[in-house]
Amino acid sequence: MMSNKWFDKGWFRWALVVAATIAMALVSVYEYSWTLYTVPLGKIFHISPASPALGLTYTIYIIVQALSMFVAGRIADRYGPRLISIIGGLLTGIGYISSAFASSLPLLYLTYGFGSIGVGIIYGTAISTAVRWFPDKRGLATGIIEIGFGGGSFALSPLIQYIISTISYRAAFIDLGIIQLILITTLAILFAYPPPQWLPKGFNAEEYEKKRKLIKRSKYDFKFTEMIKTWQWWVIYISFFLIAGSGLSIVGHLIPYGKSLGFSIAAIIGVFLFPFANGLGRFVMGTISDYLGRPYTMTLSFGISGISMISVAFIPKIAPLFLALIFIIAFTWGPLFSLFPPTIGDYYGPKYSGTNYGITYTAKALAGIFAGYGASVLFTNYGIKETLVITGLMAIGAAILALTLKPPKISTEIKAREAGEKIGERSK
Numbered sequence: 001m002m003s004n005k006w007f008d009k010g011w012f013r014w015a016l017v018v019a020a021t022i023a024m025a026l027v028s029v030y031e032y033s034w035t036l037y038t039v040p041l042g043k044i045f046h047i048s049p050a051s052p053a054l055g056l057t058y059t060i061y062i063i064v065q066a067l068s069m070f071v072a073g074r075i076a077d078r079y080g081p082r083l084i085s086i087i088g089g090l091l092t093g094i095g096y097i098s099s100a101f102a103s104s105l106p107l108l109y110l111t112y113g114f115g116s117i118g119v120g121i122i123y124g125t126a127i128s129t130a131v132r133w134f135p136d137k138r139g140l141a142t143g144i145i146e147i148g149f150g151g152g153s154f155a156l157s158p159l160i161q162y163i164i165s166t167i168s169y170r171a172a173f174i175d176l177g178i179i180q181l182i183l184i185t186t187l188a189i190l191f192a193y194p195p196p197q198w199l200p201k202g203f204n205a206e207e208y209e210k211k212r213k214l215i216k217r218s219k220y221d222f223k224f225t226e227m228i229k230t231w232q233w234w235v236i237y238i239s240f241f242l243i244a245g246s247g248l249s250i251v252g253h254l255i256p257y258g259k260s261l262g263f264s265i266a267a268i269i270g271v272f273l274f275p276f277a278n279g280l281g282r283f284v285m286g287t288i289s290d291y292l293g294r295p296y297t298m299t300l301s302f303g304i305s306g307i308s309m310i311s312v313a314f315i316p317k318i319a320p321l322f323l324a325l326i327f328i329i330a331f332t333w334g335p336l337f338s339l340f341p342p343t344i345g346d347y348y349g350p351k352y353s354g355t356n357y358g359i360t361y362t363a364k365a366l367a368g369i370f371a372g373y374g375a376s377v378l379f380t381n382y383g384i385k386e387t388l389v390i391t392g393l394m395a396i397g398a399a400i401l402a403l404t405l406k407p408p409k410i411s412t413e414i415k416a417r418e419a420g421e422k423i424g425e426r427s428k
Helices: 004-008 012-027 034-045 052-079 082-099 105-133 138-166 169-188 205-211 231-261 264-292 294-312 319-333 336-348 353-360 362-381 384-402 412-427
Strands: none
Touching: 012 082, 012 105, 012 138, 012 169, 034 052, 034 138, 034 169, 034 231, 052 082, 052 105, 052 231, 052 353, 052 362, 082 105, 082 169, 105 138, 105 169, 105 336, 105 353, 138 169, 138 264, 138 336, 231 264, 231 294, 231 319, 231 336, 231 353, 231 362, 231 384, 264 294, 264 319, 264 336, 294 319, 294 336, 294 384, 336 353, 353 362, 362 384
């Protein structure tokens, strides 16, 4: 257990943000660099890079990552994030290394899925760090950490592509896996949550509310069983599914989509551009949401992303225009991961944030079914234009739903239970 004196040092929580951001960057290659492996893997297994069978690997990753976040969040909320994060680093590295030796698709599903557990663990503990340590700057802190996940592969994807093209895809899996093993497990040693009721020096919740009137917060810490009984959470969950599914389908199939539209070279450039814009958008929109409010920022961001997705289907064959739209899509889609965590923290409190955001994040698992397998079926059977129109409409639907959000009311049942808990604490 780390001494409480460290918690009062102003730089300590920012050091945790740096550690969490680096760890997120290292695990991000599971998601944002996957498309680089589809061509060599397709050759090895004698299937198309855009085939549903290969796309199922990506689907399994998303489902496993999302579900493991919920479990890891519950463990971290109860026992702290350090040990579970170290385990997450080990799983991530081992999974990536073992994927190099998968001699069949079922084995690839197993190894990539195994490593995905570690990704979910690191993601969950890193985001919960921002929610707990930054009641004053949740959007900013979450945005910085999300730069790691959204933009980390911007730096790592060129390295992966270089290793694949000069040596082999197996070498890329092994080399990156070793780096993950060493660095993530080392950084995880720093992971810690602040003591209960901790607040940064000089922070006054009431003054904060007055200055930022568009940030609406609940004064009660909801357990996840209470959270899922509120209509706001279901709106959040459906919105999460719609916007996540729309963008993930592009992330996982950018090269096949680009080739289908006549942008073969531009699509490869887009693979490197996407995570950069994605990470930048998470930071910018996360910061803006601290002032504009989460729902309005979601509507603005997701709406632009959806319109841009539909636009890609109908543009002329001008590579710079294609890349410009890919940049806009990534910049406005990625913020979902820096907007929903602080929304859960604002509406349902920080105490159970690991568990609450973990169960909310399972919407990504459902989105992964569409993004990995479902989008492959759509693309194969109906074509690229129809697929992009559907994904664009999904994003626009999420934007519209976000406008309905407001903090949940505390039910009479919850008030009674809370009063009973306070009486019990006083009698101890």
